[in-house]
Amino acid sequence: MISLEHVTRHYGDRVAVDDLSVEIAAGELAVLVGPSGCGKTTTLRMINRLVEPTSGTIRVGGRDTRELPVTELRRSIGYVIQQGGLLPHLTVAENVATVPRLLRWDRARTRARVEELLELVGLPPAEYASRLPRALSGGERQRVGVARALGADPPVLLMDEPFSALDPITRLRLQGELLRVQSLVRKTIVVVTHDIDEALRLGDRVVLMRTGGRIAQVATPGTLLAHPASDFVAGFLGGDRTLRRLALVPLRSAELRPADGAAAVERVEAAASLRDALEAVLRSPDGRAAVVDGDRVLGVADAEVIRRAAATG
Amino acid sequence: MILTIPSFALFGLLTILLGIGNPAVELGLALYALLPVIRNTRAGLGSVDPAVVDAARAMGMGPAQVLWRVELPLALPVIVAGLRQATVMVVAIATVGATVGANDLGQPLLEGIRGDDRDAIFAGALLVGLLGVGADATLAALERGLSRSRG
Numbered sequence: 001m002i003s004l005e006h007v008t009r010h011y012g013d014r015v016a017v018d019d020l021s022v023e024i025a026a027g028e029l030a031v032l033v034g035p036s037g038c039g040k041t042t043t044l045r046m047i048n049r050l051v052e053p054t055s056g057t058i059r060v061g062g063r064d065t066r067e068l069p070v071t072e073l074r075r076s077i078g079y080v081i082q083q084g085g086l087l088p089h090l091t092v093a094e095n096v097a098t099v100p101r102l103l104r105w106d107r108a109r110t111r112a113r114v115e116e117l118l119e120l121v122g123l124p125p126a127e128y129a130s131r132l133p134r135a136l137s138g139g140e141r142q143r144v145g146v147a148r149a150l151g152a153d154p155p156v157l158l159m160d161e162p163f164s165a166l167d168p169i170t171r172l173r174l175q176g177e178l179l180r181v182q183s184l185v186r187k188t189i190v191v192v193t194h195d196i197d198e199a200l201r202l203g204d205r206v207v208l209m210r211t212g213g214r215i216a217q218v219a220t221p222g223t224l225l226a227h228p229a230s231d232f233v234a235g236f237l238g239g240d241r242t243l244r245r246l247a248l249v250p251l252r253s254a255e256l257r258p259a260d261g262a263a264a265v266e267r268v269e270a271a272a273s274l275r276d277a278l279e280a281v282l283r284s285p286d287g288r289a290a291v292v293d294g295d296r297v298l299g300v301a302d303a304e305v306i307r308r309a310a311a312t313g
Numbered sequence: 314m315i316l317t318i319p320s321f322a323l324f325g326l327l328t329i330l331l332g333i334g335n336p337a338v339e340l341g342l343a344l345y346a347l348l349p350v351i352r353n354t355r356a357g358l359g360s361v362d363p364a365v366v367d368a369a370r371a372m373g374m375g376p377a378q379v380l381w382r383v384e385l386p387l388a389l390p391v392i393v394a395g396l397r398q399a400t401v402m403v404v405a406i407a408t409v410g411a412t413v414g415a416n417d418l419g420q421p422l423l424e425g426i427r428g429d430d431r432d433a434i435f436a437g438a439l440l441v442g443l444l445g446v447g448a449d450a451t452l453a454a455l456e457r458g459l460s461r462s463r464g
């Protein structure tokens with residue numbers, strides 16, 4: 001859906017992005033992550049041409065981004081920034097209606113779309129539509145920002161540090177919200193963050209960049225934690241990689257021991273992660289936890305089961 | 314810069330160019346009024362959060378749309394503040410214009426002073442004062458209203 005081919009961006013003598021190539025599939029949520037100054041934001045801004053590449057080609061939906069007039073390109077790509085970047089003199093509804101109005105949608109269609117989007121991000125229109133941005137909390141502004149980016153139902157969504165300004169609890173909740181919205185709308189999403197945990201939680205794939213605008217590794221969160229390609233990647237990921245990876249592997253993938261009739265004290269849902277299973281195993285006096293799907297017992301997990309699943313998963 | 318030249322001196326100089334009467338005073342007032350309006354318009358546009366302008370461009374607004382739909386509306390309270398300064402100043406300075414032959418607000422006042430007519434002085438001063446205070450209050454209210462409805 002989005003392809004960057006040998007993309008380079010210079011600022012004078014400084015190289016912000018250096019010969020970067022990456023493909024992002026339709027419906028994929030890719031996260032660009034790396035230390036500050038690694039060129040991740042520049043890379044994102046080149047996709048909707050807020051920054052022009054010095055050389056290289058960027059395609060969105062198979063078309064070279066230089067083929068379209070820049071305003072037309074941008075109206076077909078949602079964009080979310082820190083704090084939402086809302087227009088402070090317009091109401092929530094007017095903000096969300098920005099792109100539909102630029103596209104000259106008729107009033108009724110725009111209005112229906114705005115209500116649909118506000119519902120989608122969990123802001124009841126009756127309560128929020130006519131409020132001004134400054135009457136909203138940080139988390140609410142960010143939700144409006146997401147609703148606005150989805151305004152004209154673009155296939156692609158770019159998000160630049162969308163949750164960085166939020167407190168940790170709100171950030172976690174909005175990350176969960178984003179994944180929920182994504183499961184409903186299935187967009188191709190590119191998120192930029194400096195927070196590796198956010199990258200691992202959100203990304204179908206993580207593009208880890210290093211200073212100098214180069215790619216250090218592109219991989220799924222699980223592969224990244226299991227097989228970091230270099231010392232730089234390992235260092236950026238930080239400690240307890242094995243433990244953190246458990247949160248990413250579903251318990252379903254584990255080969256369970258058969259349930260032997262003896263009722264295990266602790267129970268864990270099959271839909272949970274290996275991390276939840278380990279938690280249950282450690283809590284259990286006999287080191288075993290029953291894995292259940294609703295009322296049905298599927299089998300038993302213990303430390304060895306989890307170790308083996310983590311090694312293969 | 315031009316504000317540092319005393320109005321009487323400026324009007325005097327302009328009469329050399331345009332002769333005694335209204336045109337000289339009108340040009341002088343325009344010069345005085347221009348500065349706060351331009352300065353505040355610049356400051357107002359400069360005070361718009363760059364992140365907001367960036368977001369507007371990213372959504373696909375062209376330069377003219379960014380100016381008319383984002384920058385000017387957000388700068389409006391500051392622009393109106395400049396307009397208010399200019400208006401009040403013009404009312405004050407225009408009064409002096411009578412001394413170089415302009416047919417304006419200062420005339421009743423000036424005639425009163427020349428003819429030692431206290432009633433005319435009071436009437437003239439009162440009118441000028443009311444006009445100044447009234448214009449100031451009206452624009453101040455507009456300014457407050459505008460900044461209340463904005464971020």
